[in-house]
Amino acid sequence: MKYTAFLVDNEAWALVYLERSLSWEENGFSLLGSSVNSVEALDTILRLKPDAVITDIRMPELSGLELMEKAHQAGLECEFVLLSGFPEFSYAQEAVRLGAFEYCLKPISPQQGNELLGRLRERLDARKGSESPRERPARLSGNETLDRILQYIQEHYQEKLRLKGIADRFYLSPGYCSALFSKHLGRTFPEYLTELRVGLACRLLSDTHLSIHEIASQTGIDDSFYFSKVFKRAMGVTPGQYRRQRRQDLPGEEEEQ
Numbered sequence: 727m728k729y730t731a732f733l734v735d736n737e738a739w740a741l742v743y744l745e746r747s748l749s750w751e752e753n754g755f756s757l758l759g760s761s762v763n764s765v766e767a768l769d770t771i772l773r774l775k776p777d778a779v780i781t782d783i784r785m786p787e788l789s790g791l792e793l794m795e796k797a798h799q800a801g802l803e804c805e806f807v808l809l810s811g812f813p814e815f816s817y818a819q820e821a822v823r824l825g826a827f828e829y830c831l832k833p834i835s836p837q838q839g840n841e842l843l844g845r846l847r848e849r850l851d852a853r854k855g856s857e858s859p860r861e862r863p864a865r866l867s868g869n870e871t872l873d874r875i876l877q878y879i880q881e882h883y884q885e886k887l888r889l890k891g892i893a894d895r896f897y898l899s900p901g902y903c904s905a906l907f908s909k910h911l912g913r914t915f916p917e918y919l920t921e922l923r924v925g926l927a928c929r930l931l932s933d934t935h936l937s938i939h940e941i942a943s944q945t946g947i948d949d950s951f952y953f954s955k956v957f958k959r960a961m962g963v964t965p966g967q968y969r970r971q972r973r974q975d976l977p978g979e980e981e982e983q
């Protein structure tokens with residue numbers, strides 16, 4: 727099935743770049759048009775009813791966020807992708823709150839753009855498949871994006887991970903990633919990562935004879951002193967104390983300061 731898309735940016739060159747650099751047809755999309763005026767764009771979008779709108783955030787008259795909000799308030803069922811040249815956390819928070827499919831930093835490369843279109847098509851396929859005549863599905867795009875991120879973290883949390891690196895990997899802004907964690911998990915990326923690492927540390931302390939330094943390394947923290955501080959902050963005891971409590975048969979280890 728082919729879907730329709732509409733582009734909005736107050737800079738004409740940005741629209742030309744998106745139109746020419748992305749493989750719209752190959753990714754299952756046809757472009758209905760574009761606009762450099764966000765007020766006119768709103769009227770056109772409500773009339774044409776595209777499946778997806780890709781819009782800049784900072785524009786005169788209506789911002790991309792206001793455009794999305796007004797379109798949704800008018801009952802338009804479509805996915806919005808917000809583009810911004812400014813990694814401002816407040817934009818990311820508002821994008822998540824309003825149900826944006828994704829919030830990406832400009833400029834996006836052809837590879838990034840085509841991968842975005844692929845994810846957008848998957849979202850639209852899933853939405854179309856779950857619709858009933860009387861019921862429209864909830865906007866779960868933020869959850870779906872976060873699910874991909876969480877799966878990656880769970881597979882790589884024993885490595886050195888940084889929020890910016892993960893955001894870059896999924897072609898998102900760090901602010902948008904951070905806002906997803908706050909809204910859908912109720913905690914920050916560092917807090918979530920620490921939970922995974924401390925959980926692994928507890929298992930290793932209970933079930934293995936590995937040294938504290940070796941366990942710290944396996945959790946993705948090379949500095950055993952810092953690891954001990956993180957562990958004690960989370961568990962209330964040092965790794966050595968935790969091991970002695972859990973493994974009475976192991977000889978006591980020197981307690982980290």
